[in-house]
Amino acid sequence: MSDAPNTWELRYREGQTGWQREDVSRALLTWLADGTLQPCRILVPGAGRSHEPLHLAQAGFQVTTLDIAPTAVAHQRAALAARGGIALEGDVLSFPAGQPFDAIYEQTCLCALPPVQRAAYAGQLHSWLRPGGVLAALFLQTGREGGPPFHCPVPDMQTLLPQAAWRWPDRSWPEVRHQDGLFEIPLALTRR
Numbered sequence: 001m002s003d004a005p006n007t008w009e010l011r012y013r014e015g016q017t018g019w020q021r022e023d024v025s026r027a028l029l030t031w032l033a034d035g036t037l038q039p040c041r042i043l044v045p046g047a048g049r050s051h052e053p054l055h056l057a058q059a060g061f062q063v064t065t066l067d068i069a070p071t072a073v074a075h076q077r078a079a080l081a082a083r084g085g086i087a088l089e090g091d092v093l094s095f096p097a098g099q100p101f102d103a104i105y106e107q108t109c110l111c112a113l114p115p116v117q118r119a120a121y122a123g124q125l126h127s128w129l130r131p132g133g134v135l136a137a138l139f140l141q142t143g144r145e146g147g148p149p150f151h152c153p154v155p156d157m158q159t160l161l162p163q164a165a166w167r168w169p170d171r172s173w174p175e176v177r178h179q180d181g182l183f184e185i186p187l188a189l190t191r192r
Contacts, residue, residue, distance in 0.1 A: 008072070009070055009071055012049070012071040021050065023051060024055045025138065027136075031186075036188045037056075037105070039062075040103050041102045042056055042063055042103040043065075043101040043103075043104045043128055045067075045104065045109045047066065047087070048067060048069070048075075050108070053065050053079065054083070054085075064085065065087045066088045066089075067089065068089070068090065074087075092109055092113075093121060100129055100130035100133065101128055102129075102130060103129070104136070106125070106138065108149070109121070110137070110140075111147065111149040111150050112147075113148075114150065115150060135190075136188045137188070138176060138185070139187065140152050140182060140183075140184050141182060143182075154187075157187075164192070165192055167190040167192060168189055169188055
């Protein structure tokens with residue numbers, strides 16, 4: 001990922017962030033309402049300039065974001081400053097675990113990574129999360145080759161995040177549709 005910092009920083013500086021939502025994801029609102037996610041220490045990797053970290057902080061979570069692009073990190077630092085949140089700059093493929101988190105909100109980081117980097121990222125997710133912690137993930141469905149964003153079919157995700165390491169839910173939550181025809185499948189996994 002040696003060119004990744006420059007690539008993502010350029011996208012933010014040039015406003016090439018078509019993936020960015022104008023508001024908080026409906027899936028996150030559902031997980032908060034049904035108690036899947038409750039106030040705790042939570043990590044949002046690849047947070048970009050998303051609205052979810054601030055929403056989580058306002059809901060009582062101790063939020064830490066991680067992003068490789070300095071512009072995105074600066075945005076989250078400013079947004080979270082009054083709420084005590086932490087915005088870190090670093091590569092999700094090599095950032096050290098430190099004290100494990102209680103939950104991870106995975107919205108757009110996985111689909112931004114080329115498939116050859118997914119196994120390394122899956123290892124990071126496992127190391128960042130305490131046993132029994134929740135990985136609230138939105139798996140993007142593009143139905144096409146290439147990216148980013150890259151297609152994250154659920155069968156591939158079940159191989160990437162196997163039952164030996166993760167407890168998969170019996171159900172999924174309602175799909176989150178995008179204006180461009182893409183959609184996300186929200187699933188909350190528990191780390192074994």
